[in-house]
Amino acid sequence: xxxxxxxxxxxxxxxxxxxxxxxxxxxxxxxxxxxxxxxxxxxxxxxxxxxxxxxxxxxxxxxxxxxxxxxxxxxxxxxxxxxxxxxxxxxxxxxxxxxxxxxxxxxxxxxxxxxxxxxxxxxxxxxxxxxxxxxxxxxxxxxxxxxxxxxxxxxxxxxxxxxxxxxxxxxxxxxxxxxxxxxxxxxxxxxxxxxxxxxxxxxxxxxxxxxxxxxxxxxxxxxxxxxxxxxxxxxxxxx
Amino acid sequence: xxxxxxxxxxxxxxxxxxxxxxxxxxxxxxxxxxxxxxxxxxxxxxxxxxxxxxxxxxxxxxxxxxxxxxxxxxxxxxxxxxxxxxxxxxxxxxxxxxxxxxxxxxxxxxxxxxxxxxxxxxxxxxxxxxxxxxxxxxxxxxxxxxxxxxxxxxxxxxxxxxxxxxxxxxxxxxxxxxxxxxxxxxxxxxxxxxxxxxxxxxxxxxxxxxxxxxxxxxxxxxxxxxxxxxxxxxxxxxxxxxx
Numbered sequence: 001x002x003x004x005x006x007x008x009x010x011x012x013x014x015x016x017x018x019x020x021x022x023x024x025x026x027x028x029x030x031x032x033x034x035x036x037x038x039x040x041x042x043x044x045x046x047x048x049x050x051x052x053x054x055x056x057x058x059x060x061x062x063x064x065x066x067x068x069x070x071x072x073x074x075x076x077x078x079x080x081x082x083x084x085x086x087x088x089x090x091x092x093x094x095x096x097x098x099x100x101x102x103x104x105x106x107x108x109x110x111x112x113x114x115x116x117x118x119x120x121x122x123x124x125x126x127x128x129x130x131x132x133x134x135x136x137x138x139x140x141x142x143x144x145x146x147x148x149x150x151x152x153x154x155x156x157x158x159x160x161x162x163x164x165x166x167x168x169x170x171x172x173x174x175x176x177x178x179x180x181x182x183x184x185x186x187x188x189x190x191x192x193x194x195x196x197x198x199x200x201x202x203x204x205x206x207x208x209x210x211x212x213x214x215x216x217x218x219x220x221x222x223x224x225x226x227x228x229x230x231x232x233x234x235x236x237x238x239x
Numbered sequence: 240x241x242x243x244x245x246x247x248x249x250x251x252x253x254x255x256x257x258x259x260x261x262x263x264x265x266x267x268x269x270x271x272x273x274x275x276x277x278x279x280x281x282x283x284x285x286x287x288x289x290x291x292x293x294x295x296x297x298x299x300x301x302x303x304x305x306x307x308x309x310x311x312x313x314x315x316x317x318x319x320x321x322x323x324x325x326x327x328x329x330x331x332x333x334x335x336x337x338x339x340x341x342x343x344x345x346x347x348x349x350x351x352x353x354x355x356x357x358x359x360x361x362x363x364x365x366x367x368x369x370x371x372x373x374x375x376x377x378x379x380x381x382x383x384x385x386x387x388x389x390x391x392x393x394x395x396x397x398x399x400x401x402x403x404x405x406x407x408x409x410x411x412x413x414x415x416x417x418x419x420x421x422x423x424x425x426x427x428x429x430x431x432x433x434x435x436x437x438x439x440x441x442x443x444x445x446x447x448x449x450x451x452x453x454x455x456x457x458x459x460x461x462x463x464x465x466x467x468x469x470x471x472x473x474x475x476x477x478x479x480x481x482x
Contacts, residue, residue: 045382067384077379081397081473090393094385139383 012200013039017053019194019203021143024173028186031196032236037179040201041147044069044177057143067095070139072146076128078120084131085116091139099138106134110168126157133165137172146178150185162188163217170214183232187211188220195235205235264444272444273451279433280445284452286428290346291418294353295411295460301354302361302410303403309362310369311391327359331417335424344425353417357410364406368399404468411460415453430456 013036021027031037042048044055049064062068070091078087088103107116110130120128129149136144149165150158162185169176180186186193187209195204209228211219219225246266252258253265260268305323309316331352338348372395380390422431430449437445 041382046384047381066381069382069384071379071382073375073379073382075375077375079376079394079397081400091383093393094380094383094389136383145382 014043014050015200015202017201017203019206021175021177023142023175025192026169026176026178026190027192027194028178028180028190029194029196030180030183030186030232030236031201032198033181036199036201037196038147041071041145041179044145045071068141069143069145070136070141072133072136072144072149074148074151076120076125076132078128078131078135080120083117083119084112084123087120087131088135088138091135095140097140103134103138106138109171110134110164124157126153126161129153129161130164133168137168137174143175143177146176148180148182149178151180151182158185159217165189166215183229183236184220187225187228187232188215193232195232197238204238207232261441261443264447269444269447269451273448276445276448280430280448280452283428283430283433284456286426287415287418287422287430288456290349290422290429291353291414291456291460293346294350294418295357295414297350298354298357298410298414299361299407302358302406303365305358306362306365306369310366310395311387316366323359323362326355331356331420335421339424348424349418349421349426352421353414356413356417360409360413361403361406364402364409365399368402369395371402372398400472401468404464404472407464407468408461411464412457415457415460419453 017040019027019029029037029040039048043050046062046064046066046068054061055063057068079090082090084107085100085103088107089098089100092098092103104116107113110133112127112130112134115123115127120131123131129152133146133149136146150161153161166189178186178189190209193207193209195207196202197204207228211225250266253263258265264272309319334355335348335352338351342348342351376394376398377390380394385393418429419431419434422429423435426432430452434446434449437443437449
């Protein structure tokens with residue numbers, strides 16, 4: 001992302017935003033609500049084009065180009081008439097490919113074995129979100145965008161899902177760009193955290209998170225972790 | 240239960256008040272005529288079934304095509320939606336003789352009448368279904384880079400199927416009515432013809448037989464569509480309980 005600016009009807013939502021995601025890196029954007037995080041994703045997804053600036057992927061300009069990323073929305077957004085397996089195959093279908101064996105392997109890996117032929121309505125919220133995430137993993141694009149993927153889950157499921165996401169990701173090492181307003185989640189999962197300001201959104205600060213991988217759950221109670229949390233919290237609050 | 244009670248009251252009053260048969264025949268007499276007169280109306284029934292089935296098929300086809308066209312071209316929808324509603328304001332009884340003048344006594348005017356009656360509920364139901372597709376699903380599809388065509392076939396079309404079937408059920412019952420009306424205008428065979436003949440010769444019992452035949456036929460059509468729906472739509476939309 002280079003110097004991205006976007007306004008709606010005169011309201012500047014994003015201002016001179018520049019950042020990047022390296023190959024195999026997990027980057028998280030945190031910001032107050034209404035700071036234009038979803039607008040950012042819509043720009044990357046190609047639903048909107050930026051007023052100025054460029055979005056590049058592997059050096060190629062992709063302003064307003066759709067289908068360049070793989071996307072996990074806030075709600076699972078599974079098609080209710082498709083089975084788990086068919087839902088996972090959807091992302092491949094959009095790109096004209098089908099990897100059934102690979103999908104079955106991923107379902108097993110995700111701990112959803114036996115649910116291949118189940119319908120989404122039969123699954124719990126956490127399981128639906130897993131299916132949604134596997135769906136984007138199965139998509140051939142190199143960058144995965146997560147839009148507050150755990151915001152609809154309760155605290156226990158959330159922790160469980162974060163661990164699950166980490167284990168899957170550490171195996172596959174895809175590039176991930178996540179948006180969240182949950183500081184602990186960002187700290188626990190990411191390599192880098194980008195803090196946005198309120199309207200119009202600008203980059204306030206960027207943090208590189210030094211915790212070693214694979215991440216241990218115990219770190220979230222360590223003093224160092226809390227210190228980081230304090231730093232980011234203060235940055236968000238602008239103090 | 241209520242139905243049985245009503246029939247019983249009907250039967251009893253016919254006996255008690257000694258109502259003449261040409262005025263109001265008792266259910267038992269209608270039943271008798273229904274069984275003994277089978278040979279009289281069998282060919283009429285067959286021709287009506289054929290006509291309404293064909294009409295329903297063509298009507299649904301037209302209805303779905305109109306819905307899909309209007310859905311994919313929103314400007315066209317704005318322009319044509321009021322016209323589609325207007326077509327339903329013209330009484331078919333008035334329109335039908337006109338159609339006969341234009342197209343003669345063949346199949347064509349009859350099919351047109353049934354199509355006019357059938358397409359409307361289907362078009363409206365399908366259009367509603369397309370439009371009410373959950374925004375989050377279409378949003379996901381767009382972000383994932385799906386084309387308009389993919390969004391339509393993978394999300395909007397399956398999403399609209401349940402409401403499309405509600406439209407089809409209404410159309411199925413209308414199609415029998417449409418067929419009978421079109422037969423009144425001029426046909427060699429059909430329940431409509433049977434009915435006109437019966438009423439002009441004061442065979443009220445036969446008129447009632449015809450009425451019941453129409454009702455049964457509508458119910459059968461309705462049941463057929465319902466079972467088709469059960470086969471095709473295996474999922475339940477949100478808000479509806481699981482069976």
